Structure formats: C-alpha cells, structure tokens
Amino acid sequence: MIQQQTILKVADNSGAKTVKCIKVLGGFKKRYAKLGDIVVVSVQQLRNKSKKTSKVSKGEVFRALVVRTKKKYRKKDGSSFFLQENAVALINKQGNPIGTRILGPIPKILKKQNL
C-alpha cells in the first residue's frame, strides 16, 4: 500500500538509497500502489556521497516499479505473502531499468512484468 509521500527503499544499484513516492500511476484517483505497480518517485538519498558512482542525483524524478511490500499480497489460491520492507526498482519512461542489478528477494509475481 504505497501512496504519495511514502518513503521507499531502492532495490537496485542505480545509486539511490531512498525515494519518495510522488504519484501512483494507473488510474484516476488511484490511491495505493501494490506489488507490481508503477509509481513516480523523487530521489531522497543516495547510497554514496560521491555522485560519480550513481546514475541518479538527489531530487531527480523517475518512475519506479514496486518490488517489495510489507502489505500482504493475496494470490488467487488464497495464500498470501509479505516482505520485510517497501522497496522499488527505478525504471525510465520506456520501462527499462536504470540499475543493472537487483538487491534482495523479489516475488515471482513480477515475472509477467519483465524486469
């Protein structure tokens, strides 16, 4: 349940450490983003102080794919699962990832959205 102002961790090596969700994409007045939804984020913190190693800079606005949520995700068979934190992977407008590696566990549900 990611919404505006939610601070999210970044699960790839794009250089950002935390981002803030600015918009939940996907509909008129869509309030919450769940696993697999795309949000617009603004970079809050970087992993390194040096900007050379990161592809992003503070305050830049990107799109991001939600890859981990603390909110339970219900599968069609009734089972549910949830992860330890809320995390995203930064992507560009075309849907291509900005980082080259993903860190931490990612649920299989995201396979249909090729990342």
Next chain:
Amino acid sequence: MLFVRNDSKRFRFCRSKCHRNFNKKRNPRKVAWTKAYRRTRGKEMAVDSTFDFEKRRNRPVKYDRGLMGKTIVAMRRVEEIQQTRDARFFENRMQDAKAEKKKQARVEIEKSIELLAPAVANREEVMRNVIDSAKSRIAARKKSSNKLTTTPNSAMVEG
C-alpha cells in the same frame, strides 16, 4: 501466511499466535508449545524415517496422474505409520510414570481407607437390593410363563 525476510529466508505461520511470537523475536526452541521445543526436549520423535517423506525436494517432477494418485495413498499410509510410532514413543516415555502412578494410588488408598469404608458398605447394600429385585422379577416371569404353557394346547399346535 508467508513472510519473506530480506535474506530470502521464508517463514510460514499457521496463525497469528505463531506470527506474534515470531515478531517478539522469541526463540521457538524455548517456547513450550512449539514443535521445535518438544523435539529438542525429547518429548516427541525428532528422528524418524517417516520424516524423510515430508522433505522438500527442489527437483520438479513431470506431472503424472498415476503418480499423483499413488502419492496421495502413500501420504495416508505414512500418516498412519507416523501416528502409531508417535503413540509408541509416548508409551515408552510414560512407562515410568505409569508405575509411579500405581504406587501413588496404592499409597493414597491405604491412607484414606476410612473414607472408603462407608461407601463400600453402602455399595454392598445397593448390590443386595439390585440382586433381590432381579430375583423377584425372574420369579414373576417364570410364573407367567408357566401360566402360558398350561393354557389350551390347540393354540400351540396351530402355531
């Protein structure tokens, strides 16, 4: 419910009791109602060949209906065997306790034999009453059956 930690370790909870204890960071080996505790303390079987059937194998098996059917039958049988072995384990564990219980019961009876005496006397009287009433009932039935046999023989012949 499944919880995936950041180190990719999966934890399954059957109900909120388990979930809440996990969140409190309690060590299941020290919490008395968990299987982990019971197994480490030797209260339940920890090592048994039936447990090998339940292990997770990460090799995918091509779907075969016959195999599925056989697996279900096998599961039932393994469950049976496990239960009998559990019962036997429990028996073995409680053997000493049984002898102890008998000894203690004997001691208690010896101590409080006076409490039992009036009850025993009453019981004898009750039994006597029961036997007497039964005897009288049998006698009455015999009388009535005698009466029946001495009534007209024609009815008996036809029947």
